Amino acid sequence: MKKLINSPETVLADSLAGVAAAHPDLRVDHANRIIFRATPKAAGKVALLSGGGTGHEPLHGGFVGEGMLDAACAGAIFTSPTPDQMLEATKVVDRGAGVLHIVKNYTGDVMNFEIGAELAAAETGIKVAVVVVNDDVAVEDSSFTAGRRGVGTTVLLEKIAGAAAEEGRDLAAVAAVAQKVNESGRSMGVALTSCTVPSAGKPTFVLPDDEMEIGVGIHGEPGRRRVPLAGAAEVARQLVEPILSDLDFTGAPTIVMLNGLGGTPLIELYVMYAEVRKILDAAGITVARSLVGNYITALDMAGCSVTILKADDDLLRLWDAPVNTSGLRWGI
Amino acid sequence: MKKLINSPETVLADSLAGVAAAHPDLRVDHANRIIFRATPKAAGKVALLSGGGTGHEPLHGGFVGEGMLDAACAGAIFTSPTPDQMLEATKVVDRGAGVLHIVKNYTGDVMNFEIGAELAAAETGIKVAVVVVNDDVAVEDSSFTAGRRGVGTTVLLEKIAGAAAEEGRDLAAVAAVAQKVNESGRSMGVALTSCTVPSAGKPTFVLPDDEMEIGVGIHGEPGRRRVPLAGAAEVARQLVEPILSDLDFTGAPTIVMLNGLGGTPLIELYVMYAEVRKILDAAGITVARSLVGNYITALDMAGCSVTILKADDDLLRLWDAPVNTSGLRWGI
Incomplete structure (x- = not known):
């Protein structure tokens, strides 16, 4: 294996350190492995949260910023982040108008985002809507997935739904746009x-x-x-x-x-x-x-x-x- | 060899076809293998031209556009473009204030850009200034180079000199900024x-x-x-x-x-x-x-x-x- 890393155990932490050093307009919560905007969007606007296993960069952390995501939770390589990360990130990004969770259709991601949303509802009352991306026509089920996998449409969805949120649409409307992108990609x-x-x-x-x-x-x-x-x-x-x-x-x-x-x-x-x-x-x-x-x-x-x-x-x-x-x- | 190509002979032409299809703000002269802006900069501003062997993308064609280059000449893979390409591109981009040629320090590139500039002077009278990038500290001479090779500083130079040209500095001033970047990188x-x-x-x-x-x-x-x-x-x-x-x-x-x-x-x-x-x-x-x-x-x-x-x-x-x-x- 030839890789520019220090060790397999530290890849995620080390790469997050690089993201924090390279991008002053982002913040990294190293304990919770969350990348979020240094300057939050205006109060009253819907926030967008995504996340998933590391190894798909720039997805998702590279899409945090004006016009796209408000935060991304990073899991270990090819491993879903945990519900606690989603809960914490939901609290960080909510600006009073609710949070859209953008989830690629892999069993672990779907389950952990679901629990994260339940925790958020129970603990905080923050409104959460969910879109599950399942755009890969290759196979109907796969190693880590029931149904179609979520792949490239996720990028387009994060861009388009991000723009809908920036212009002030409400949570149901932003979720509807996201759903439409998923259905059309x-x-x-x-x-x-x-x-x-x-x-x-x-x-x-x-x-x-x-x-x-x-x-x-x-x-x-x-x-x-x-x-x-x-x-x-x-x-x-x-x-x-x-x-x-x-x-x-x-x-x-x-x-x-x-x-x-x-x-x-x-x-x-x-x-x-x-x-x-x-x-x-x-x-x-x-x-x-x-x-x-x-x-x-x-x-x-x-x-x-x-x-x-x-x-x-x-x-x-x-x-x-x-x-x-x-x-x-x-x-x- | 596992590559997403049609054949080794058509890689350059095929990739230029992709560039033309993907970027409506660029134009490709397929015969001369020149990528240039669809909308030229304002008359009276200095133009920037670079080029080199293909295989270093996004350098140089990916840096054609507002704030950077006006055109890039594409050679075959790892092979300098020809003087005729530089001549043609110089004519395409000149807006009456002269053209800065940005050349990475490889023997073929330096020679062909030099002949291209001489042809331009003889045929057109267009003023040409040249900066040769030689920023690689690794070795003093190399397979294709007398002196240090031109590498990463080229990217920063194209950005910074491009901005100097956009704000209306004259050819000597843009060339001086480019030279300063090369000396400082x-x-x-x-x-x-x-x-x-x-x-x-x-x-x-x-x-x-x-x-x-x-x-x-x-x-x-x-x-x-x-x-x-x-x-x-x-x-x-x-x-x-x-x-x-x-x-x-x-x-x-x-x-x-x-x-x-x-x-x-x-x-x-x-x-x-x-x-x-x-x-x-x-x-x-x-x-x-x-x-x-x-x-x-x-x-x-x-x-x-x-x-x-x-x-x-x-x-x-x-x-x-x-x-x-x-x-x-x-x-x-």
Whole structure:
């Protein structure tokens, strides 16, 4: 295992120390492993909280800031944060208008966020709404999931719901926007290599030099099938076709994200994006906005994922609203 | 070789197609392999042109846009663009106030930019100034370089000189700012793995599982030494000490970049950044601004580099000025 770390036991704490040192507009509660805004949003506005296992950076801590999340709870590598973290973070971010919990659909995350919300209700009376993201079309159940996994749509949802909260919509309205994004977004990924969890010290799975895993999960969960390595055009086809089969994206503006899984350089992501666009153009799908880069990763996995969101005027306007986080900043 | 490409021969063209499709605020001259702004800056302002071999993304094409470059010429993978490209791009970006060429110190780049500038002078009369970046403290000469290599400081220089041009300084003044940044910036990198050039199909060098290359170049050029793998704190020490030995950074605000080389996930970069900061704090060096992420890469190489720039009030103000490029966006 070749990693720039001190030890598997200290990766999370050490990386949070780096986040705190690099970003004066963020604060880190090191005891509770919560990243939150140095300057809270105005009183009376809905707050957004997410979180999950570490190893998917910049998700979620890199999306804390103006226009997106108010805080993120960090679990150990690929491990859900605990209900106590969610409770504490809910208290930190609430500005009197309630808190939306954004949860990726993995069994541990769903359970722990649920208990966290119950604790918050019992202890504090803070209103909590929940959206569970389940956008991965690859498989219906998986190693850590009942139902579809939550992947790339989470990024788009945190941006769009964040904008809805900033403009003063109430908790029910922000939750409704988040739910709409989840229902309108679909993703699928491919791995060229496994990732290596530091505490395991070896690759999560073995992928021969001439094969790739179509439909891989962001923790290295098995996908739909192992297939021979192929060129970018064919890989794009194998990712986009299942997405288009799952939802009709015609007749609406779409937002398309070509996301790197951590170990793939940007030049390959642009090659893939070009191929994805050819397929969408041929299918008569209108791409209104694009995002190419590393946004939801799987440690050092080589590979990428495609997310397509069927938007409308309201979602596009929220997408275009100001955002200022370390992981996603907008034009000026 | 596991890469998301169609073929080694088409990587550059395919990735430029992706850039054009993803970024409506950019234009791509596919014949000349030039990325330029869709909307040119105001007439009478100095333009900035850079370029170099492909494989270092987001450098340089990702830094074209408001507040940074006006255009970037893309060469083949790890190969300088040609003088004709520089000539054509110089004509495209000139707004009547001259063009600053930003050149990383590699023999091919320096020679081709020089001929490009001579062609521009002979054909067009456009005033061209040149800054050659040579900030890598690792080695004095290298595979492709006489003198020190140009690496991470290039990113900071393109940002700061870009801001100076936007605010209307003349060509001599913008070139002077760029020169000052180059003289005040130092970098050093480490590789945990080699990169793989697509046309070669195999790693550029062989690095045993228990070793790393300290002082590696961004094309996989040899560094100072091969040493046993070490923890992040020790790696940080081996990168930062040669930088601090080369220039006195005390008594001034610094800008520190912790840059990923393409195959290293963000979480490791934050771990490294925390260790770099501990060393700088202990050395009494003031860090005024931080940048953590992938900015100047070496294809899929795992590793990172540290760049430290000794700034002053003017450089900090230019650093903080608006910027809107796909590779570097600023807060709103």
